[in-house]
Amino acid sequence: MKYEIRAAKEDDCKDVSRMIMELAVFEKMPDQVAISSKELQRDGFCQNPLFQCLVAEVPEEHGSKDGHTVVGYSLYFYTYSTWKGPTVYIEDLYVMPDFRRDGIGQALMTKVAQVAKEKRCVRLQLAVLDWNSPARDFYAAKGGQDLTVSQGWHFIRFDGQALEDLVLNAPKD
Amino acid sequence: MKYEIRAAKEDDCKDVSRMIMELAVFEKMPDQVAISSKELQRDGFCQNPLFQCLVAEVPEEHGSKDGHTVVGYSLYFYTYSTWKGPTVYIEDLYVMPDFRRDGIGQALMTKVAQVAKEKRCVRLQLAVLDWNSPARDFYAAKGGQDLTVSQGWHFIRFDGQALEDLVLNAPKD
Numbered sequence: 266m267k268y269e270i271r272a273a274k275e276d277d278c279k280d281v282s283r284m285i286m287e288l289a290v291f292e293k294m295p296d297q298v299a300i301s302s303k304e305l306q307r308d309g310f311c312q313n314p315l316f317q318c319l320v321a322e323v324p325e326e327h328g329s330k331d332g333h334t335v336v337g338y339s340l341y342f343y344t345y346s347t348w349k350g351p352t353v354y355i356e357d358l359y360v361m362p363d364f365r366r367d368g369i370g371q372a373l374m375t376k377v378a379q380v381a382k383e384k385r386c387v388r389l390q391l392a393v394l395d396w397n398s399p400a401r402d403f404y405a406a407k408g409g410q411d412l413t414v415s416q417g418w419h420f421i422r423f424d425g426q427a428l429e430d431l432v433l434n435a436p437k438d
Numbered sequence: 439m440k441y442e443i444r445a446a447k448e449d450d451c452k453d454v455s456r457m458i459m460e461l462a463v464f465e466k467m468p469d470q471v472a473i474s475s476k477e478l479q480r481d482g483f484c485q486n487p488l489f490q491c492l493v494a495e496v497p498e499e500h501g502s503k504d505g506h507t508v509v510g511y512s513l514y515f516y517t518y519s520t521w522k523g524p525t526v527y528i529e530d531l532y533v534m535p536d537f538r539r540d541g542i543g544q545a546l547m548t549k550v551a552q553v554a555k556e557k558r559c560v561r562l563q564l565a566v567l568d569w570n571s572p573a574r575d576f577y578a579a580k581g582g583q584d585l586t587v588s589q590g591w592h593f594i595r596f597d598g599q600a601l602e603d604l605v606l607n608a609p610k611d
Contacts, residue, residue: 349597354517382605387597394592409594413593426581432555
């Protein structure tokens with residue numbers, strides 16, 4: 266199938282927001298999505314954007330049943346390793362189910378890797394759920410190492426009250 | 439013990455670089471450290487810095503045996519959640535062994551959380567090694583959730599040849 270991988274434009278935020286929800290539904294956490302296309306526009310299309318985004322677009326005649334032509338996205342940002350220097354992190358990589366197995370996911374990964382290389386990044390990282398075998402197999406087949414398995418790295422998160430508590434536990438000056 | 443938590447200055451990079459190596463030795467991966475204070479200066483003290491850094495400093499009379507007064511650091515950067523919006527990620531949090539149990543680690547965490555809140559971040563995240571019980575206990579006691587245990591998130595990394603292969607596997611236009 267013909268498709269184009271390109272940088273997301275502000276107008277794509279509605280499509281990206283729709284697919285963020287589709288991915289959250291697949292990940293069984295749809296109630297966790299608290300931001301909409303408005304916040305994506307504000308945060309990603311300002312002078313110092315908080316993220317970068319690529320989309321995959323198909324011609325109108327090959328669009329989805331619902332008439333969508335933006336059928337995949339990859340949202341990423343630049344991070345930093347104190348051991349290696351600049352790195353890139355893919356927050357989301359998603360292709361709509363009817364458009365898989367055409368290499369669109371691979372093309373999105375490749376484009377992020379190319380951008381990463383241009384920016385001198387020596388690593389590309391992401392997170393995947395342990396029960397998401399198709400995604401784990403996809404990354405493993407491309408040479409991605411599972412650092413949680415091989416080195417024992419765990420994700421720790423503070424949010425809600427835990428984050429408030431951290432803020433308030435300020436030591437006396 | 440008296441100490442000050444402050445933003446790192448360019449001159450602190452030598453101390454931060456020394457402590458990055460100390461942390462890597464503790465994490466049993468000292469051969470992984472490929473960057474030095476020079477790269478930290480270049481990447482963190484430019485117009486669009488790739489990371490932020492705080493240091494903990496003690497008065498000269500309370501310095502380390504080797505005469506160091508910068509005895510801890512926290513290096514972090516801004517990330518993005520497609521579910522929640524702006525977030526912050528702590529890449530490293532370290533306090534020299536002789537200066538632990540004085541609340542310096544807590545003070546560094548609190549300062550990052552305060553900065554995060556100012557920047558509208560609703561999450562603070564980090565990674566920890568499964569065998570590093572003191573760190574895991576420290577974060578758990580402060581309300582940090584282990585997402586690898588509770589939700590099954592795994593870290594995936596592409597670097598070296600795997601990253602090169604991604605770049606080269608460009609689909610034909």
